[in-house]
Amino acid sequence: MDPFSLFKNTTDFLLFEPDQVIFHEGQIGDEMFLILEGELQISVEGHPLDLLSAGNIVGEMALIDEGARSATGTAVSHCKLLPINRTRFAKLVKQHPEFALHVMSIMSNRLRRLIEVEAKRQRLEEEMKIGRDIQLSLLPKQVPTAPGWAFAAYYQAARQVGGDLYDFIQSPHDPYRLNLVIADVTGKGVPAALFMASVRSVIRAISLNDRPPADTLHRTNRFIVQDVGSLLFTSAFYASLQTDTGQLSYANAGHEWPLWWRQQTQTVTQLKVPGMLLGAFDEIHPMQQEVTVAPDDVLVFFTDGVTEAHNAEKAMFDDERLQQTLAKIAHLSASDIVDGIVTAVSNFTANTPQSDDLTLIVVKRTK
Template sequence: MESQSRTFQDAIIDFLPDATLVIDREGTVIAWNKAMEALTGVPAEAMLGKGNYEYAVPFYGTQKPMLANLIFMSESDIEKRYDSVERSGDTLVVDIFIPDFRPGGTFFWAKASPLYDSKGNVTGAIETIRDITDRKRAEQEIVRSRRSLADIISFLPDATFAIDREGFVITWNRGMEELTGIPAASMIGKGAYEYALPFYQEQRPMLANLILMPEAEVESRYTHVQREGDTLVVDTFIPSLRGRSGRYFWAKASPLYDPEGNVTGAIESIRDITERRELEGRLARSNAELQIAAEIQTSFMPKVIPQIAGFDIAARAVMAKEVGGDFFDVIPFEIIALNKGTLGLLIADVAGKGVPAALFMALSRIVVRVNALWHRDPAKAISDSNNIIAQDAKSGMFVTLFFGTLSEGDRTLTYVNAGHNPPVVFRSRTETLEELLPTGIVLGAFENQEYFSRSLSIGPDDLVVMYTDGVTEAINAEEELFGTDRLTAIIRETARLPAQEILDRILSGVREFSGDMPQFDDITLLVIKGTR
């Protein structure tokens, strides 16, 4: 009987989704489940019987006490040496970060409890470990207290029950009591599918019952059930449960075996995933809306960069999210009565990210474009644009902007810098660098501000590189900034290349510098190169 009980416990431990180990009073490993094998890469055969904290090596790279070992220490010793450990009765709980477990480190939640003999003496300890880096599921605690099957299941966070070979309930845990409102005392020993009544209002097979059916019958009658080895998994919708509207559930069932390997029953865990399903639906709708917004925003950007004699022009925007606040524009002035061979060039960065920044970007682009086509003087165009944008900037948003008119007639760029990152100018004859500093404040902050226009000539092989702060403020794994020095170094190295190749080299330089770090900000570049 004890062997069968122990086998049940081993089956349950291996069934657990969380990594679990058990040590005896001397600190020797007596259980190391499949989830622990998957988490550490160490098979149970290589760990069972090991002591001297060897089971800590896969986690810390060194032999040191695990949470289970603290179970054997006095309460005062634990409180004095391990202030991050919380005690709940005779159970210890801790959240911990292990920096070297995987690249970038891993957060774990761990829980340890003592094991007792029939006389109440502590004979060992059990520890459950959960990777909570991606999912914080602290409520799904797996608490282990005693060696009996019922005690183990009782502490599982998911609603769980077990049936014997004849379909009678042998375990009905606390999670199942909370989910169904039916206490274990009222369900233990029930058969004839009575345990399905709380879910379906009729007596019908549950997933655990399918474990006891022939595989061919399950596959022919229950096409929505997935099989993973000897385990069955299903997502299902139940229209009504305890008077509540329809709920989505995830369920998993596995067989229980006796010492000879015969199936003696089945265990099923049930999880309410309604909130997750609803969130997935909202995310799907949101992603679709973002995709539409991204396509609209992309349509704002010129697909083909107009060119004029004497200049080679390239531009590109790389958004950190689906939509963003950076933008550029190339405005051909031939549509109005201005000198032919003139382009309006614009690069801008809205303070903020995501949809709000994209909406503010759309407003700013339209306002500046209209005023740029109306006024010959860039300073006047930006001044009028600022007044319009400031009137509508109720949320405190603003935009930095560099706007200029490029003329093929006299090879000049007449510009206004409204608080934007100073573009870099490279002079090919002297190989010197200069910056086009601000000539006014950001747009949208205050009305009736003064802006000044300045001009510079662009000779053959001279460069003007306009950029947003997503370039210079890109960071690497050491949290270093890309900075202007790296940018100007690339400009010097590539100054003889065409404008598009210079732009591509700057972008690849930023990507190589950042490595695996995510792009935190939009990146926009506009390059003007004088030609002969």
């Protein structure tokens, strides 16, 4: 039926300007609206849910149960709406039964869409759970121990599963060589988790031969491109630490630069070294650099979930805040430094939902 034909001579319609709220979520209502002209957006908790145009009805649930509205309705364009309360609705149904069928048809279609959306949401939640389980299974169960050194790590998953990874790989040939890796896949869900599992396996296999960090990343990239064949990429920072001398050799594949607190100079330095993402190009040739970590020095490896954590004003925690935080707490133990950074990020973001995984490795030379 054409609902407009029933209201040709109606003059008690309401006019709304673009962006004007027609009703609020949680507001008690006792009428629905027929959209005569314009478009209206329905949103729940600030998230757009549906866009309705002329001929649609909105707010029918409040008409039926006179309860709180389950969503917010906002005019997208200039809108002309006809309010229909219970009395008017009963009269319309009595005089024009086809109008009731029109309303039931709209409600039926919406219910069907909601069922489809809920089914999709449940599938996504299940996929996220699988991805998160895979991701957690890849992380070390405990941090390593070495005389004169302290290690700590932290991982906090976001609601959407990302592809963060950290690992400690002890050399099978040199008891003083410990390899550290931190990585972040460009993707979400099960595909990212499976890709990261492949990357981890490749890096671990290559590390068994005690190859230099740059060569390890070079060979990892070659294997990913030739054998894994994924459309995903990953950043990675790989370092080899000699716990007997404090020598740290490292190479980068498009990852955030770790921080180095130097106790002697009381300064924070970024371990800047260029490098391309793993899997993005057929061949990469990472540069390798070396530093010597002195007693009471601190190394902080992290993913962009730390520096790109944002607050309600969309400001990011950023590298500068991280460096300032480290400078204030570098005298603490490795585990307390991790806690201090996590607390600083949490205080900065306040109640803003976490949008990315947050991963940290802290290494401190204690003597």
